[in-house]
Amino acid sequence: xNPHLARHLTREQISKCLMGDATPQESQHIQDCAVCxxxxxxxxxxxxxxxxxxxxxxxxxxQISRVREIATMNYExxxxxxxxxxxxxxxxYKGIVISVRELIHPPKLPPLEVTxxxxxxASLKGLYGGHxxxxxxxxxxxxxxxxxxxxxAGTLKPVQQAMKEFVPLIAPDLKPLQPKPKPExxxxxxxxxxxxxxxxxxxxxxxxxxxxxxxxxxxDPKLAVNPTIVAPEMPNINSPNFGNPLAGVGIPSAGNGIxxxxxxxxxxxxxxxxxxxxxxxxxxxxxxxxxxxPVYRPEPEYSEEARKAKWQxxxxxxxxxDENGVPQDIKVxxxxxxxxxxxxxEAVQKWxxxxxxxxxxxxxVSANIEVNFRLx
Amino acid sequence: MPKLAPVVEVPSAGGLNDFESLxxxxxxxxxxxxxxxLRDREAAENLTQDCFVRAFKARDQFRGGSTLGTxxxxxxxxxxxxxxxxxxxxxxxxxxRADLDPNDLSDxxxxxQKSPEALALAKEQVDxxxxxxxxxxxxxxxxxxxxxxxxxxxxxxxxxTGMKEGTVKTHLFRAVQSVRLGLxxxx
Numbered sequence: 001x002n003p004h005l006a007r008h009l010t011r012e013q014i015s016k017c018l019m020g021d022a023t024p025q026e027s028q029h030i031q032d033c034a035v036c037x038x039x040x041x042x043x044x045x046x047x048x049x050x051x052x053x054x055x056x057x058x059x060x061x062x063q064i065s066r067v068r069e070i071a072t073m074n075y076e077x078x079x080x081x082x083x084x085x086x087x088x089x090x091x092x093y094k095g096i097v098i099s100v101r102e103l104i105h106p107p108k109l110p111p112l113e114v115t116x117x118x119x120x121x122a123s124l125k126g127l128y129g130g131h132x133x134x135x136x137x138x139x140x141x142x143x144x145x146x147x148x149x150x151x152x153a154g155t156l157k158p159v160q161q162a163m164k165e166f167v168p169l170i171a172p173d174l175k176p177l178q179p180k181p182k183p184e185x186x187x188x189x190x191x192x193x194x195x196x197x198x199x200x201x202x203x204x205x206x207x208x209x210x211x212x213x214x215x216x217x218x219x220d221p222k223l224a225v226n227p228t229i230v231a232p233e234m235p236n237i238n239s240p241n242f243g244n245p246l247a248g249v250g251i252p253s254a255g256n257g258i259x260x261x262x263x264x265x266x267x268x269x270x271x272x273x274x275x276x277x278x279x280x281x282x283x284x285x286x287x288x289x290x291x292x293x294p295v296y297r298p299e300p301e302y303s304e305e306a307r308k309a310k311w312q313x314x315x316x317x318x319x320x321x322d323e324n325g326v327p328q329d330i331k332v333x334x335x336x337x338x339x340x341x342x343x344x345x346e347a348v349q350k351w352x353x354x355x356x357x358x359x360x361x362x363x364x365v366s367a368n369i370e371v372n373f374r375l376x
Numbered sequence: 377m378p379k380l381a382p383v384v385e386v387p388s389a390g391g392l393n394d395f396e397s398l399x400x401x402x403x404x405x406x407x408x409x410x411x412x413x414l415r416d417r418e419a420a421e422n423l424t425q426d427c428f429v430r431a432f433k434a435r436d437q438f439r440g441g442s443t444l445g446t447x448x449x450x451x452x453x454x455x456x457x458x459x460x461x462x463x464x465x466x467x468x469x470x471x472x473r474a475d476l477d478p479n480d481l482s483d484x485x486x487x488x489q490k491s492p493e494a495l496a497l498a499k500e501q502v503d504x505x506x507x508x509x510x511x512x513x514x515x516x517x518x519x520x521x522x523x524x525x526x527x528x529x530x531x532x533x534x535x536x537t538g539m540k541e542g543t544v545k546t547h548l549f550r551a552v553q554s555v556r557l558g559l560x561x562x563x
Contacts, residue, residue, distance in 0.1 A: 011556075012549075012553075015549055015552040015553055015556065016549065018552055019523065019530070019548050019549060019552055020523070020529060021545055021548075021549075043556065043559075046501040046502075046505065046559060047505070047524045049498045049501060049502050050501075050502050050506070050524065050525070051524060051525050051527070053506075054408065054412050054521075054525050055408065055525070056485075057411075058404070058407060058408035058411050058412065059404070059408075061407075061417050061420075062403075062404060062407050062408075064417070065407075065417060065421050075395060075396050075400075075428075076395055079395055079428070079429065082429050083429070083432075083433075312560070313560055333493070334497070
C-alpha cells in the first residue's frame with residue numbers, strides 16, 4: 001500500500017481540495033483512495049448543481065429585466081443619458097470650494113424683473129344668490145334633529161329590548177376538504193421455487209385467500225377446489241394452463257419465487273414482489289396500510305476509520321419489513337462512506353418491528369429508515 | 377473540477393471604447409455575480425448599470441494588466457462591498473433576505489432526466505448551499521461565489537477582490553467549511 005494511502009484526508013484537507021488548493025500528495029490521494037475521492041466527488045457535484053441553478057436562475061432574471069428595458073436596447077444611447085455632462089459633474093472638493101466662495105462673496109445677480117401684475121378678483125359672496133346664511137342654518141338644524149331623534153330612539157324601552165335579543169348563528173364547518181383515502185394499491189408477487197421463469201397463461205381465479213395454489217394441482221382430490229391467487233382484477237387471456245398473462249411463452253412453470261403464487265416473488269400474488277397483489281413491491285404505507293414500528297433497535301457501531309476521521313452524518317436505508325417484523329432487502333439510498341453504510345445495515349438487520357398491518361393482518365411493508373451516526 | 381468554457385475575450389480594436397459590445401459580452405456574467413451576491417433583482421440591475429458606467433468613466437485607467445472580464449468583476453466586487461457597507465440600506469436588505477424564498481433557487485436545477493429521488497436530493501443540497509451562503513460574511517460570500525459559480529482560480533479571485541492570495545485562501549476555506557457544515561446539518 002502506498003504510504004499516502006495509509007490515512008484518509010482530514011475534513012480540512014478535503015475542503016482545500018475543493019478550493020483547488022490541494023498539495024500534489026493530496027491530489028494523488030484523492031485519485032487513489034476511493035473513500036476520499038467519492039467524498040470530494042459528492043461535494044463537487046453538489047457545488048456543480050448549485051452553479052447550474054444559479055446560472056439558470058440568473059439567466060431567467062436577466063431575461064425579465066431585459067424585456068423591461070427593451071426600449072433602451074441601444075447601450076450607447078443609454079450610456080449617454082446616464083453620464084452627467086462634465087460642466088455639472090464636478091468633483092466634491094471643487095463643489096465645496098465653490099459653495100464656500102459663494103457664501104462669503106455672493107455673486108451679484110441681475111435685478112429681478114417682474115413680468116406679471118397682480119389682478120383684483122371679485123368676491124366669492126353672492127355666487128350662491130345671497131341665501132348662504134339660511135342654507136347654513138337649515139343644514140345645522142337638520143343635522144341636530146337627526147342626531148336628537150337617534151338619541152331619543154335609543155332611550156325607548158322596546159328598542160333597548162330589541163337590541164338585547166340575538167339570533168344564534170351556527171358556525172359552518174370550515175374544515176379544509178380532505179381528499180378521500182385512495183383505494184389501496186398493493187403490489188405483490190408470488191411464485192414457487194421452480195428453476196424457470198413463469199410462463200404466459202391464464203390468470204387463476206382471484207380470491208381473498210389462496211386455499212389451493214395454481215401449482216402442482218393434486219390428482220383426483222376428494223373435494224375439488226379451484227386454484228386461486230390473491231390479486232386485484234386484471235386483464236386475462238384464454239389459455240390451457242395457468243400463468244402470468246404478461247409473461248412470455250415457454251415451458252409451463254409457475255416461476256422461481258417462493259410461495260403459492262406465480263412469478264419470481266414471494267407470497268400468494270403474481271409478479272416479482274412479495275405478499276398478495278400484482279407487481280414488484282411490498283405494500284406501501286398509507287391507504288389502509290399502517291407503518292411498521294420498531295420494537296427492538298440496537299444502536300449501530302462506529303467503524304474504526306470513521307471514528308478516526310470524526311465522520312458524522314446519517315445513512316438512509318430502504319427496506320421491507322415482512323409480516324414477522326423482520327427487515328428484508330435492506331438497500332442503501334443515501335450513503336455516508338467510511339464503512340458506516342455497512343455498520344448501519346448490520347445494525348438494522350438486528351432490528352425487530354411490529355409489522356405494518358392492513359385490515360388487521362400483518363403484511364410486508366416497504367419503509368425508509370435513517371440511521372444517525374453522531375460522535376459525542 | 378470540470379472547467380467551463382472560459383469567457384471568450386474578443387480582442388476588438390476598440391476594447392473599452394466599443395461600449396456596445398462590451399456590455400453585450402460581459403453583462404450576463406456581471407449580473408449573475410451581483411444577483412447571486414445581493415439576491416435582489418432591482419439592486420443587481422442597478423449595480424450592473426453602475427458597474428458599466430464606472431468602467432466607462434475609468435476607461436483610461438485600464439492598463440490591460442488583467443483581462444477585461446476580471447477588471448469589470450473587480451468593479452462589481454467593489455460595488456457589492458459598497459452596497460453592503462451602506463448602513464442605511466441594512467434594515468431593508470435584511471427584510472428582503474428574510475422574504476427571499478430559497479425554494480426559488482432549487483427550482484432551477486438543471487435536470488438531466490434525473491430520477492425524482494435524485495432530483496429531490498439535489499434540491500435539498502442546493503437549498504442547503506444557498507442558505508449557508510446567505511449566512512456568510514460579505515467577503516466570504518464574494519470569494520465563494522467567484523470560486524464556485526464563476527469558476528475562477530485563486531489568483532484571479534485575488535485580482536478581482538484586491539486581496540492577497542493568502543487572504544483569499546483563508547476566506548474561501550472558512551466559506552467552504554461553513555457551507556459543508558450547512559450541507560451536513562440538512563442531512
